Amino acid sequence: SQELEQSPQSLIVQEGKNLTINCTSSKTLYGLYWYKQKYGEGLIFLMMLQKGGEEKSHEKITAKLDEKKQQSSLHITASQPSHAGIYLCGAVSSSGSARQLTFGSGTQLTVLP
C-alpha cells in the first residue's frame, strides 16, 4: 500500500517567517490533497494537485507537486498565528480511486506571535 511521509513532524516559527512542509510518497501520486486541521477539529480542504509540476496558491499558501509526482511541498509565506494547526497531505495512489486515499501523519505548525 502507499505510504506518505511528512516532514517535519512539528515546526515552530516566529510570526512573519516563511516555512515549507514536505510530503513524500512511496508510489506515484495520482492526486495529492492538502488539508489543515485545528486541534480536535475537522479537516479543512486547502488544495488539490494532480499534474506533475502543478502549483497552486491560496492567499499566502502555495503547494507544488513535483514533476515525477512523488513529492509535494506546502509553502507558507509570512506566517501568521492563524496558520497554526496540523497540516496533512492525502494521496490517491491509483488513478481515480478514492478507495486508496492515504494520509500522512501530519505536521504540527506553531506560529509564535
Next chain:
Amino acid sequence: EAQVTQNPRYLITVTGKKLTVTCSQNMNHEYMSWYRQDPGLGLRQIYYSMNVEVTDKGDVPEGYKVSRKEKRNFPLILESPSPNQTSLYFCASSLREGNIQYFGAGTRLSVL
C-alpha cells in the same frame, strides 16, 4: 450551509456497550467514508461507501460496522467497543469517488 455533521462530538463508554456514531451530509454526495485518527498514525480509513447500499472495508475495519440505507446518512457502529478503539473519528463525503472529501468536525471516543 453545506456540511458533514457527526454526532456525538464526544463520547465516553465502557467496554462491550454497543454504540453508534451518526454521520449526515446535505450535499447529495455519493461517496462517504469513516476514518480514525491516532497520534503518530495519521488518518486511517475504516469503511467507505460508494453509494446507497454499497459499502466496503478500508484499511482498519475490524470491530466496526457501517450501513448506507440512505444517501445522506452513514452511521458507524461499534457492536462491542474495546479500549483500543479509543480514538478521534471523522466522517467525510465527496460528490463521487476521487473527488475532494469534506470532513465532519470529528467524534472523540473514549472506551474505558
